[in-house]
Amino acid sequence: MGLASASTATDGMQLCIFDLRRGQNEGQELDKILFFFPADLPFSTQLSVIGLSEGLITFTRIFSPEAACEIIEAERHSHVFYEAETDIWMVMVVEKGKDSDAIWRIDALRKVLKEVHSLFVMFYGSIRAMLEKDPSGGLIRSHLYPFIMDYLSDFPVGKKLQLPSFRDCLKERGTVQMLTMGREAAIEVQSLVSVLDSCAGNSSCYSMILFHDLLVSTTLSPDDTINLFTYAVLRLSPNALSSGVNSWSYIRRGSTSSHFVSGSALTHSGPVSEQIYHSSDTSPVGNNINRVTRALQHGKWYKGKDGFLVTDIWGVDVGSLVCATPTVWLQQTEEAMYLCPYQFKSLTLILLIPVSSILNGEQGVALVKQQLLENASLKILKVEEKLSKGWGGENAYHVSGYRYLLVDGDRNISRASPPGKVTTLAKESLLALSKLRDEVDLEKSRAKRDNAGCEKDLEVSIRAKNNAWAIARITGGKELYMVLEKASETLLYASDAVEKFSNRYCNGAFSLD
């Protein structure tokens, strides 16, 4: 593995996706590779990374067929494994300790892999399905490449990708953040939801409502909710719309957005890969005449006059100049849905209409949109007003004296101190918590393996070098992580502070006794 890592000093990170069922014959090994980042690595290096991973998977499966290799910790690298689909593996290799920030929480990295895969499936369906459609692998490669590159482009800081490190230990990827609202607002919202869901007549629509970057309501299944919420926060929310252009300027440098609309066969690989990673042979550009939609492409959503968000990512109807409505796949129902986001001030509504229920394509969607405007406009106004009134601003969920992360694993919900407040913590405190979380993750997965269904209660408080307390409490599927820098006195004091927090903000969920 040292070999593989050494040659990628440029970025310190490698990411690959491969299919264990492919390329089993000598000389066809390249067939396995569905995606590799950085793409400009020589194939030999790519193959050695994948070969090592494959070897370890095969080996560990002997002992644990269900859950094979999760991680390799080497001296200078960590290899994080994630089996996205049966026999389709994603492996991320990160360099350790090269600089002071390169201290990772493995579970957080795995969540990145999980997230990108889930998003991919939401837009294009499973990798396996696409492989079956085009056994040559050209189709999947041409989709994966731009998609993951677009995804990764959300991580840059300066010149490199900033993956979730110990500094992000008070965040939980793959969860949604909810808005807390009063009963009155909640009823109002629910009333709006029923209007939205009945927009397309008899066919059942789904809806999701966000306020700023917080989830207000959803009628989707939990998994679909996470995916769509992630996408909405990345690309659709007012923040994403306004900041989209700036945050990724580095990667986008030199490219012009007009390239993408041209509809040429080359667009899918796009300037991103051309500029930075060069197109590789494994990305068979020429094989696919259909243009590939880049679902995660930046800065392509804008607000139309009617309040609906539109994008030309999915193409433009040449005759009418109407942008094609994006479609997504729901995991739970395995149904294709039209994605219609609507925005009013800070309120983002996402309406999902079953494709099967709309017979005449764009016209039908336009009709439903019309319906929505007619039926729901007033309610939207009302809800926005109510929520704005109760909105506490960016730091609404800040609790002074505490830096916390609250995760409800059952509901995939998390809430945390605002990022701006977390940055005030000392590095030592964050390192301590990150380490603690690593341990807790391990403990959790062990408990899960040992006796599925039974929940483990856990309480750990550790003292960091700087005398801060890093605390973890798990009970009844809920997790609370906390850093107390000022509770320097005693454990009793720290535990008291947790108790207070629990009673005040968690309905006493963590008050163990």
Place this chain on the structure above:
Amino acid sequence: MSGKASSSSQPSIGLSGSGALSHIYIQYPPLRCSIPESRGLHYDDGTKLLIPSTSNQFVLFTQQIFSWKTVPFNPLATSTSDSIPEGPILSIRFSLDTKLIAIQRSSSEIQFWIRETSEAFSHRCRSDSENILGFFWTDCPLCDFVVVKNSGLDLFAYDSVAKSLDLVEMRKLNVCWYVYTHESRLVLLASGMQCRTFTGFQLSSAGIVRLPKFDMAMAKPEANSKPVLAAEDVYIVTVYGRIYCLQVDRVAMLLHSYRFYRDAVVQQGSLPIYSRKIAVSVVDNVLLVHQIDAKVVILYDIFADSRAPISAPLPLQSRGFPRSYSSSSRSSGKDGECSEVNNKIDHEGIIYGDNWTFIVPDLICDAIAASSSETPSVLEFLQRRKLEAIKAKQLCLGIARTVILERRPVSMVSKAIDVLVSSYSLSLKTGSYFKGIKTESTSSGVAKTSVARSSTDVSTSRIDGTSIRHESTAGVDSEYPSRASTFSASESEENASSAPLRTDSRDLQLGGGKVDRVNLTGAHSSGPTDNPVFVNISEQQDSELTSPAISPDEMYKFVFAAVEEEMVGDPSYLVSIIVEFLCSTNMEKIKVHPNLYVLAIQLLARNERYAELESFVTNKILEPSKEVALQLLESGRQNIQTRKLGLEMLRQLSLHHDYVSLLVQDGRYNEALRYARKYQVTTVRPALFLQAACSSNNSQHLAAVLRFFSDFIPDFRTTSDFTTYYGILNEMNTSVAATSF
């Protein structure tokens, strides 16, 4: 003469049964007065007496006997007769206490007859130039008796000792003619060339109010002719406690309306008329304009701003004579003066609405449901009904059920619900809702077509009264039987018209914490012999249910629960309706019965919308209560998260015993013990914990639990539990020891 106004379906809907297509019915059979040698018929609106005169006596029909519940109508009403001195009778009125009779003998003389003593005295105009136009009794504190003369008003007080009239006040002005109704206490005096200038006085119990002079609008047929307004063309009507004057403009073919305020008279607009001859009456605040030539009645609800009629014009009909036309019913029982009497018939109904039965058959909801999105306005209309509040209420419930069952657009149902909820809230504020839960349960499909049906209208099924109490203690499942009984009772109503009468009342504790008086009335019979009882009942009901407002509990019982049973298919529609209902109640700050929340949980769980259920609970859309928590636990059998929500709610409600028991049940006995120690829960039997610890087959745990109880409960060591489990523990330890060696 009991009039019966009712709304019914339109032809296209098909009124089942009678084929009668009419909104207004005259009660059949009419009151018949077969007095030999009847010479004239008078009606006294002050005392609600119909007074036919014979050559030597009056026969009095008192109509109070016919309470509005008296159906079938009893034509053999008792009458009283008084013999008074011979002489012409131009007009006759009883004093309000019916002790005196005033009889106008000529244009200058009124004779008074004291009934008790059979004494008489007379009152004459002072000068010969004065003509008496009319007179009436009043309950104004200043005077008892008012004479309207062509020279003005004379107000008199009656001196019962001296048996004479004392003049209190005179109001001088020229009067051509006047109109007066006792209900409005308003007398309008017409003057001027065209008789279109009016002066009004209100002689109410609060005193005398003089209204400003005003002119009525009259269109001119030609340049030089000036039509003269006649007394028949002006009507005083009282609608929703407001006094209006309606004036027929024969030239313009319009019915102008004026509203009277204390210090102003404001013209309100005009209604078109389609007949040269019209009559106006009001039944239960609904304005009926009889287009006599066209033989139809048009209904207006003046409360609403719209000038559009409530319904299509349909003929007035006599109930029971399905095919007959209004003319036949109008003349029935009357000799001569056909139209005049007819007016009086209506007139009675106008002012003494309680003689009139305002049956609004549930067919109206079919009509509405089929015809319009106007349901909210229909409900609004019904919610304003004061008479027959029960029927209006029942109808509202029926309409609400129907719109939901028919899956009308949520926005429309929501408006309808808003109407009902805000009406309830208003009635709470004004106090007109007595919380007398007096409800009729009808299955909405049953058409009330006949008199027989309406005789059973009052019957109520009361089983549900007790079952509420049941539900709140026993939890969730008991509502099914109670609901079923509600329905069976209402069905049996059809046949129960001769069941014995039964009243019963009991107190009922509801969720809101108020003690509600529930009056229980069984199905009752309606034979003539029961009349006195009837009067009782109707009065009782009057006092208890003066408003058709529907409480949230009733909404739950008679709308949501009922509908839920009948509803097929996707329950999410009903969920959104419930949300709309909660929205309305929240706006009005009205508490909702927990059973509605329970229902919502059941519906969401049935749809497997657990994630949404969770947000309903966490956002407190479904307010926490024990019922809700128990239902969450119940629904949580299929979904562990939902179960957790239920547990959590129990904990937050500090229902310690339940919480600890459930924890033990889940095998989380350690947690349960911690919790029990913290909150001093001593009501859960130690055996449960010990059993749970024992079944975990962990001797350490069992020992810990034993130790805990030994410390926690004094004397625990002496109980049989301790001995039993101590024995088990020893066994465990020895067996562990045995295997390990």
